[in-house]
Amino acid sequence: MTYLAKPKFHHPGLPKNDLGYTHRDYEGTVSTLCAGCGHDSITAAIIQACFELSIEPHRVAKISGIGCSSKTPTYFLGNSHGFNSVHGRMPSVLTGANLANRDLIYLGVSGDGDSASIGFGQFAHALRRGVNMAYIVENNGVYGLTKGQFSATADRGSKSKRGVTNTDNSIDLAAIALQLGASFVARSFSGDKQQLVPIIKAAIAHKGAAFIDVISPCVAFNNHAGSTKSFDFVREHNEAVNRLDVISGRMPIEVQYAPGQIEIVEQHDGSTIALRKLDADYQVHDRAAAQAFLQHHAAKGQIVTGLLYVEKDADDLHAHLHTVDTPLNALNEKELCPGQSALDKFNASMR
Amino acid sequence: MKNTDISDPQYFHKVVDCQYACPAHTPVPEYIRMIAAGRYGDAYMVNWKSNVFPGILGRTCDRPCEPACRRVRVEEEPVAICRLKRVAADFKEDITGRMPKPAARHNGKRVALVGGGPASLTVARDLAPLGYSVTVFDADAKAGGMIRTQIPKFRLPDSVIDEETDYVLNLGVDFRGGQRIESMKALLAQDWDAIFVGTGAPRGRDLDIPGRKEAAANIHIGIDWLSSVSFGHISKIGRRVIVLGGGNTAMDCCRSSRRLGGEEVQVVVRSGFDEMKASPWEKEDAQHEGIPIHNFLVPKEFTHENGKLTGVIFEKVKAEFDAKGRRKLVNAGEPDQHFPCDDVLVAVGQENAFPWIERDAGIAFDEWNMPKVDEKTFQSSNPKVFFGGDAAFGPKNIIWAVAHGHEAAVSIDKMLNGEDIAERPLPAVEVISQKMGIHEWSYDNQIDLDKRYKVPHRDLGIALKDIKSEVELGFDVNLALKEAGRCLNCDVQTVFNAPLCIECDACVDICPMDCITFTPNGEEAELRTRLTAPAKNLTQALYVQDGLKTGRAMIKDEDVCLHCGLCAERCPTGAWDMQKYLLEVTHAGSSCRPPNPAQRRSAA
Numbered sequence: 001m002t003y004l005a006k007p008k009f010h011h012p013g014l015p016k017n018d019l020g021y022t023h024r025d026y027e028g029t030v031s032t033l034c035a036g037c038g039h040d041s042i043t044a045a046i047i048q049a050c051f052e053l054s055i056e057p058h059r060v061a062k063i064s065g066i067g068c069s070s071k072t073p074t075y076f077l078g079n080s081h082g083f084n085s086v087h088g089r090m091p092s093v094l095t096g097a098n099l100a101n102r103d104l105i106y107l108g109v110s111g112d113g114d115s116a117s118i119g120f121g122q123f124a125h126a127l128r129r130g131v132n133m134a135y136i137v138e139n140n141g142v143y144g145l146t147k148g149q150f151s152a153t154a155d156r157g158s159k160s161k162r163g164v165t166n167t168d169n170s171i172d173l174a175a176i177a178l179q180l181g182a183s184f185v186a187r188s189f190s191g192d193k194q195q196l197v198p199i200i201k202a203a204i205a206h207k208g209a210a211f212i213d214v215i216s217p218c219v220a221f222n223n224h225a226g227s228t229k230s231f232d233f234v235r236e237h238n239e240a241v242n243r244l245d246v247i248s249g250r251m252p253i254e255v256q257y258a259p260g261q262i263e264i265v266e267q268h269d270g271s272t273i274a275l276r277k278l279d280a281d282y283q284v285h286d287r288a289a290a291q292a293f294l295q296h297h298a299a300k301g302q303i304v305t306g307l308l309y310v311e312k313d314a315d316d317l318h319a320h321l322h323t324v325d326t327p328l329n330a331l332n333e334k335e336l337c338p339g340q341s342a343l344d345k346f347n348a349s350m351r
Numbered sequence: 352m353k354n355t356d357i358s359d360p361q362y363f364h365k366v367v368d369c370q371y372a373c374p375a376h377t378p379v380p381e382y383i384r385m386i387a388a389g390r391y392g393d394a395y396m397v398n399w400k401s402n403v404f405p406g407i408l409g410r411t412c413d414r415p416c417e418p419a420c421r422r423v424r425v426e427e428e429p430v431a432i433c434r435l436k437r438v439a440a441d442f443k444e445d446i447t448g449r450m451p452k453p454a455a456r457h458n459g460k461r462v463a464l465v466g467g468g469p470a471s472l473t474v475a476r477d478l479a480p481l482g483y484s485v486t487v488f489d490a491d492a493k494a495g496g497m498i499r500t501q502i503p504k505f506r507l508p509d510s511v512i513d514e515e516t517d518y519v520l521n522l523g524v525d526f527r528g529g530q531r532i533e534s535m536k537a538l539l540a541q542d543w544d545a546i547f548v549g550t551g552a553p554r555g556r557d558l559d560i561p562g563r564k565e566a567a568a569n570i571h572i573g574i575d576w577l578s579s580v581s582f583g584h585i586s587k588i589g590r591r592v593i594v595l596g597g598g599n600t601a602m603d604c605c606r607s608s609r610r611l612g613g614e615e616v617q618v619v620v621r622s623g624f625d626e627m628k629a630s631p632w633e634k635e636d637a638q639h640e641g642i643p644i645h646n647f648l649v650p651k652e653f654t655h656e657n658g659k660l661t662g663v664i665f666e667k668v669k670a671e672f673d674a675k676g677r678r679k680l681v682n683a684g685e686p687d688q689h690f691p692c693d694d695v696l697v698a699v700g701q702e703n704a705f706p707w708i709e710r711d712a713g714i715a716f717d718e719w720n721m722p723k724v725d726e727k728t729f730q731s732s733n734p735k736v737f738f739g740g741d742a743a744f745g746p747k748n749i750i751w752a753v754a755h756g757h758e759a760a761v762s763i764d765k766m767l768n769g770e771d772i773a774e775r776p777l778p779a780v781e782v783i784s785q786k787m788g789i790h791e792w793s794y795d796n797q798i799d800l801d802k803r804y805k806v807p808h809r810d811l812g813i814a815l816k817d818i819k820s821e822v823e824l825g826f827d828v829n830l831a832l833k834e835a836g837r838c839l840n841c842d843v844q845t846v847f848n849a850p851l852c853i854e855c856d857a858c859v860d861i862c863p864m865d866c867i868t869f870t871p872n873g874e875e876a877e878l879r880t881r882l883t884a885p886a887k888n889l890t891q892a893l894y895v896q897d898g899l900k901t902g903r904a905m906i907k908d909e910d911v912c913l914h915c916g917l918c919a920e921r922c923p924t925g926a927w928d929m930q931k932y933l934l935e936v937t938h939a940g941s942s943c944r945p946p947n948p949a950q951r952r953s954a955a
Contacts, residue, residue, distance in 0.1 A: 003790050004917065007798035007863045009425050011884040011911055014865065024863075036855040036923025044860035191854060219855065219923040231853045235901060 038190035038216030049200035069111030069138035088119025091126030106133035132316035148221030159226030183314035184210035207268035208314035372419035374754035387835035394439035409437025428803035453523030458482035468496020470549030470740025473756025490531035500578035562653030566660035573698030589693025596698035597627035764939035776937035851926035858918035
């Protein structure tokens with residue numbers, strides 16, 4: 001960490017997005033996490049993704065729980081809405097906010113403790129319901145704030161900084177998200193922004209429950225030999241199935257790629273994901289195959305990254321509930337209390 | 352690209368833009384930090400060692416350092432380096448005890464210095480403490496040369512010149528004031544071990560157009576007129592004055608005229624306002640004193656009546672560029688303009704003049720009537736005779752004269768010790784980590800966003816009444832502290848140690864200027880296009896270090912780095928460190944002639 005605020009000066013040649021902002025305009029206050037924390041890289045990736053998507057900061061709600069990861073929303077999008085909720089309760093707060101105002105972009109930021117232990121149930125139900133959000137878990141496999149105990153995502157057989165071997169089985173959040181019906185599931189690595197930034201962009205553009213498991217080494221407690229979430233281990237065992245580019249608007253994609261090299265995935269908002277396959281056999285729309293692929297590679301000690309699954313024609317909770325297009329918080333008294341005759345009509349329908 | 356070799360002293364030298372741009376390579380950030388710490392005496396001594404005349408230069412320097420200042424690229428205005436130098440001179444404690452002592456024993460070598468200006472005094476300063484018997488000859492009674500005769504007192508008071516020339520003369524220098532050297536042959540016959548010529552460019556160029564002779568009584572050569580004013584021979588000028596020329600001498604002429612009775616003083620230049628040779632701040636100061644500057648007017652004729660000047664006729668021109676991009680001034684097709692006036696000051700350039708050097712004295716001259724002088728050693732075709740300052744390569748500035756003086760002194764010192772003067776000494780360089788704790792550095796790494804502070808000026812009404820009343824008042828201690836805070840400490844270098852790096856991206860993410868990229872290595876031109884922020888300033892180096900685990904290389908664009916050290920604060924493994932790079936030019940003395948070759952190498 002640093003005591004100094006990042007100076008306001010920026011590179012004179014910094015690119016601007018459609019709104020006239022530079023990526024610096026998407027920053028928050030300076031991080032107080034440990035120097036070298038993977039979470040800070042994820043913060044930078046979120047900043048870059050929002051900048052590239054030309055998102056208006058006031059249209060974003062960033063909601064988190066408790067933990068190192070859940071502190072990070074302070075460090076990005078300083079001009080967005082934020083809610084630092086109770087430990088493990090980010091999903092329900094986010095669900096409530098989303099129901100009240102469907103017009104915002106929801107970023108749920110959580111960690112492995114927050115989502116795989118105390119908030120495991122919350123995590124499950126928000127995904128199960130298809131809440132329209134980008135749910136990002138900053139996964140370091142360790143309880144950093146309490147000085148390095150194994151978390152629920154620590155792999156069996158991996159070693160703590162003090163040399164203790166983990167005897168518990170680990171929770172693979174991406175695999176569980178697949179099982180729970182998330183319509184967009186990805187895994188990435190904080191040390192690979194080229195992969196992570198487009199995944200975050202695609203998740204934000206996705207309509208429905210988008211889940212990203214980001215392996216994020218804890219430099220203080222989980223970056224040693226014997227760890228399976230260290231920079232070195234993840235780099236050595238990273239099995240990327242694809243690389244993607246998110247293309248906003250209607251630019252002809254053939255211009256950029258030779259045909260046959262890519263798979264095009266149309267997103268609900270009109271943007272396109274150009275998927276460059278690294279594993280020719282990997283089928284990104286097959287939930288069951290994705291499950292099997294993950295388990296098969298996990299057994300070999302490999303970490304599968306990339307866009308693992310995306311549902312064609314995905315939909316979200318509002319669609320399932322048939323709510324009105326107008327955000328509920330924008331409905332006025334006249335619309336909410338349509339009068340005696342409407343009530344009578346409704347009551348009659350119940351008889 | 353190849354790995355950057357940071358052990359080459361030139362690499363980091365270039366990063367310290369101000370010091371690199373300074374002809375004398377004064378360690379600017381070093382003394383600015385001292386000023387911020389209130390160590391004015393220390394700041395003065397750093398300057399004195401490097402540029403000999405901190406108080407004088409702090410008022411008059413042409414400041415090549417300021418356009419080079421990184422602050423120009425980061426915001427807009429450079430740090431007021433020159434005026435901070437003056438702060439060191441103004442607020443220093445008594446430093447006489449810190450000056451070198453006159454040599455206790457002489458080494459038996461006699462050196463004659465012709466002219467008592469900045470170049471000669473620098474040579475004297477460097478050689479006298481080493482034991483050389485140094486004699487300075489000057490036609491004027493007091494030392495200083497053009498510093499004393501041509502710079503108006505409202506810019507540079509005599510007291511400052513006296514103080515700083517005395518620091519040099521008190522080193523046991525034999526100053527022969529009022530003794531003009533009339534013959535090089537005679538001087539050579541006196542059997543000096545070395546002769547240094549620092550006689551400046553003493554001849555003002557004239558303007559030979561109709562009416563020049565007839566109206567001569569009211570047409571004056573700028574630099575001659577300035578020195579007459581300086582000596583008190585002239586204390587008045589007509590009510591309406593035209594100054595011809597666009598250099599700093601012209602600015603001094605017009606501003607002096609304003610103080611000697613000139614009520615309507617105007618400057619007229621041939622070329623465009625923007626192409627004038629005068630420093631921007633000197634033009635500003637003149638305009639502030641109510642002096643208009645007219646441009647694109649070429650003087651055609653002096654008008655006169657009964658032998659008295661009545662004005663100047665100008666031809667209006669415009670700039671045209673030929674196919675090769677060369678500019679030509681052509682008639683603008685407008686009628687000629689007549690500017691009525693009582694006096695004209697001609698400040699259209701200066702020339703060298705060596706009437707006292709007989710052309711058969713054994714010193715070769717070139718086709719432009721300039722002595723042939725080696726650009727590194729300052730030696731003429733007579734191995735014993737050296738030239739420096741304006742006398743060597745034509746009119747430049749004081750700081751160049753100082754730089755020449757140092758180099759000539761090195762040559763003389765080496766020559767008289769029987770060494771090869773073509774072999775130049777390397778600078779002394781030290782690189783020291785500034786880390787004191789996890790987030791503690793021995794320099795202030797917080798970046799101040801303040802805009803450049805203006806130097807307070809004396810009230811115009813008062814300033815214009817007295818030609819000796821200094822216009823600029825200088826920064827006070829508080830303003831100096833604020834201005835010093837603007838310095839980016841470009842000498843505190845970001846040093847990267849690849850084997851320690853775990854490629855966590857923390858430095859990339861925190862860098863406020865997007866200077867750092869981890870990417871596969873490539874050719875420079877192509878690499879520059881795919882960095883976090885494009886590196887379009889080709890004059891600034893890329894710092895390249897490979898050997899990372901992923902096979903990528905760390906590329907840092909030095910261009911707009913703030914030297915804030917956030918990369919090093921954010922680095923979990925200490926792969927980045929902030930190290931102060933201090934380069935000192937080697938002056939005459941034992942360090943410019945190490946006793947054996949082995950030691951010579953270690954001087955690097």
